[in-house]
Amino acid sequence: DAKTTQPTSMDCAEGRAANLPCNHSTISGNEYVYWYRQIHSQGPQYIIHGLKNNETNEMASLIITEDRKSSTLILPHATLRDTAVYYCIVDINTGTASKLTFGTGTRLQVTL
Amino acid sequence: GAVVSQHPSWVICKSGTSVKIECRSLDFQATTMFWYRQFPKQSLMLMATSNEGSKATYEQGVEKDKFLINHASLTLSTLTVTSAHPEDSSFYICSATNGGELFFGEGSRLTVL
Numbered sequence: 001d002a003k004t005t006q007p008t009s010m011d012c013a014e015g016r017a018a019n020l021p022c023n024h025s026t027i028s029g030n031e032y033v034y035w036y037r038q039i040h041s042q043g044p045q046y047i048i049h050g051l052k053n054n055e056t057n058e059m060a061s062l063i064i065t066e067d068r069k070s071s072t073l074i075l076p077h078a079t080l081r082d083t084a085v086y087y088c089i090v091d092i093n094t095g096t097a098s099k100l101t102f103g104t105g106t107r108l109q110v111t112l
Numbered sequence: 113g114a115v116v117s118q119h120p121s122w123v124i125c126k127s128g129t130s131v132k133i134e135c136r137s138l139d140f141q142a143t144t145m146f147w148y149r150q151f152p153k154q155s156l157m158l159m160a161t162s163n164e165g166s167k168a169t170y171e172q173g174v175e176k177d178k179f180l181i182n183h184a185s186l187t188l189s190t191l192t193v194t195s196a197h198p199e200d201s202s203f204y205i206c207s208a209t210n211g212g213e214l215f216f217g218e219g220s221r222l223t224v225l
Contacts, residue, residue, distance in 0.1 A: 041221070043118075043216035044205070046214070046215070087155070100214060101158065
């Protein structure tokens, strides 16, 4: 699996957009970009994933660069409940099993 | 969405005892489940991959005789920490796949005194 690089921590004011970057310069053509988050003392929560095109769901938007070497997770209107560690993971979506390798993630602190 | 439940959510035990943690997929059949361990302020580390009806595949450095994994049905996998010691105190998390998406349990916090 390709490795990812994320900033260790970020702050965001409540109500503002939180933009979390991720570098995955060695990603291969069949690897997807996944984003999960982990609120303190809970299991990881799936946010979004994509291959090439930008994706949006009720939680967030995922912007993937044309060369796929980096991506940005956007939380459009961050709230205090979005404070968590956000993990960017690249993995092959085999459709049968997904053994995700977690990096260190970005600790997002949303403040008043 | 699909739900994966872990039990117990927290457990305290004495050193030398064994502890069993259950991971259940509540509304889907999970052919594969994964077990992770997370120490304070660290990321999740994959321990093993559990396939229904077969032996688990352990990651390098994880003792299979200490961390017994059983996946006897499509909805249940168990992790037994045998002869637990204080250094085994950790947050244990399972995940399960229905062949597409991956769903995580809420985690089980083990404290060994």
